[in-house]
């Protein structure tokens with residue numbers, strides 16, 4: 001490679017990686033798979049080693065190379081917090097030889113042959129640092145740029161598995177004054193699938209994998225939205241400890257201490273003496289990891305001795321005493337039969353690969369996302385190519401590259417359509433976005449997806465008006481917008497099949513009943529960008545009618561640069577105003593009203609201090625409640641003037657118990673303290 005070519009490739013890689021870092025760390029919406037990303041980064045690192053003077057020049061020009069810094073996850077809207085001890089990344093490799101070289105380097109550095117390691121799962125979540133002071137949880141912070149991160153305490157408090165207090169170890173050292181513990185927030189596969197199913201029903205784009213969903217959830221500004229999703233946590237690392245004497249001498253003892261304090265710890269770790277035992281442990285982990293509750297993308301090998309860790313030190317980015325060995329993603333080669341274009345609710349065009357079905361990591365894959373026009377062009381993927389498909393942490397498989405040696409001469413570059421494949425309107429690119437959109441409001445797909453979203457369970461919840469039914473109605477030309485749902489005619493519907501009388505009547509009854517659904521359901525159902533269910537509830541409380549919401553002005557949301565309505569910030573305010581600035585969206589509101597839709601506003605928050613309701617009452621919470629987290633329940637109790645206590649005594653007024661309630665329930669029963677469930681509690685709150 002000539003220096004000139006190297007220089008331009010270096011610049012290109014730096015820019016590409018920076019873009020993927022932004023997508024992955026800040027937006028939790030990566031476009032390429034982790035292994036693809038790792039290959040780009042490896043290529044950059046190799047170039048930097050071969051052409052050190054070019055690397056230095058590039059860094060002088062536009063800052064540190066992505067190979068030398070920790071990916072930055074800080075986002076707007078969170079307070080930043082400075083870690084007492086830096087949070088680092090890990091060097092990683094896919095090669096067993098490099099794992100052995102890691103040992104050899106350390107042996108040389110520390111000048112000893114025999115080294116003991118701990119091998120632990122590499123959890124594929126997002127890094128978090130949790131601080132306990134005198135045993136009490138005080139803060140949770142993301143990695144950020146390693147030096148300071150986002151304070152996500154409110155969101156972390158929705159994690160039921162995260163104890164508010166550490167258990168002192170009986171007969172052990174006292175709890176440290178301050179301890180920063182490192183871990184990973186993740187989401188189970190089951191929860192991921194539950195949420196994606198809801199999204200599918202609401203015609204919203206699916207999340208690619210649990211890690212992205214967990215990362216996106218942690219970065220939600222509204223912790224009530226976060227509470228709707230179940231996050232988990234596992235803690236494995238030591239950040240900072242005061243006094244230092246409270247610390248054990250080894251990484252393995254640290255894992256035991258974490259568990260003894262009552263924190264969720266890694267499911268298994270191995271103590272390995274020397275590189276052969278390390279390799280054996282890594283392979284055993286690979287066999288066992290499917291049974292773990294979290295996704296793993298590798299093994300982390302760490303020196304067991306903490307004093308030796310300190311002696312080995314760190315580079316600018318990662319400790320020298322640890323190495324991640326990443327398991328290669330499973331990959332398959334198959335024929336790309338066609339590229340189809342999907343159009344979403346907001347008109348975004350997504351290219352999809354239609355593949356010759358191929359077996360991959362336990363399932364058959366016949367479709368894979370191609371992300372967007374730019375990605376497609378970058379990889380130069382052509383119809384008729386043999387492509388590599390991968391499924392690493394990703395649930396939705398991705399086409400990662402083309403096997404050029406099998407490219408037929410007749411294969412021509414793919415030309416991204418310049419018009420919407422459904423309605424033929426020329427597509428547009430919104431400034432600052434990669435996505436191309438169909439700008440036609442009346443595009444049949446958009447109509448369909450808007451109506452599907454409106455009728456879904458998460459919104460107005462019209463029984464019988466599912467995805468397939470909406471498709472049919474749009475095809476027949478009976479649905480051209482949301483208001484048409486309320487114009488459907490019985491005689492038309494009866495032509496849909498033979499014995500459809502009963503289902504037609506049920507559907508019409510459900511549609512009729514939905515006219516009086518709660519206001520927030522309509523607000524959510526309009527599909528306004530950024531407005532989720534929780535925000536819709538806040539908006540309903542404040543505006544009390546669709547008309548008032550549609551008339552709202554900037555000052556109603558933001559005054560003196562501050563939010564007027566808690567949880568509704570500037571981004572959402574602007575999205576709302578933009579939505580209703582469009583006369584067609586305004587018309588929806590007028591038409592709905594004319595058709596007899598009359599959403600039910602929420603009960604007025606009484607101006608009387610609600611405190612009186614539960615004043616003087618003490619509650620103890622136990623078990624898992626069906627509809628709210630314990631923190632939410634506690635907040636409700638406190639807002640109504642009640643108190644929440646940790647233990648049951650004769651003075652306890654009520655025990656609010658959910659599923660899997662433990663000893664507190666037994667104690668309440670033995671003391672004769674009334675036990676109530678969530679439904680009874682809600683009735684109590686309603687007076």
Ligand SMILES: NC(=O)c1ccc[n+]([C@@H]2O[C@H](COP(=O)([O-])OP(=O)(O)OC[C@H]3O[C@@H](n4cnc5c(N)ncnc54)[C@H](O)[C@@H]3O)[C@@H](O)[C@H]2O)c1
Nearest residue numbers: 020021024030032033034037089090120121122123127300
């Ligand atoms: N797909 C993309 O576009 C994209 C973009 C950026 C990064 N990435 C992925 O992220 C990786 C780089 O990110 P990174 O800097 O967070 O590094 P990393 O994920 O490779 O390793 C460091 C992190 O591992 C985590 N970890 C999990 N289990 C651990 C354990 N037992 N001990 C210690 N740490 C543990 C920690 O959070 C730590 O910060 C890349 O290799 C790539 O896979 C992907």
Ligand SMILES: [Zn+2]
Nearest residue numbers: 420423438443
């Ligand atoms: Zn269109």
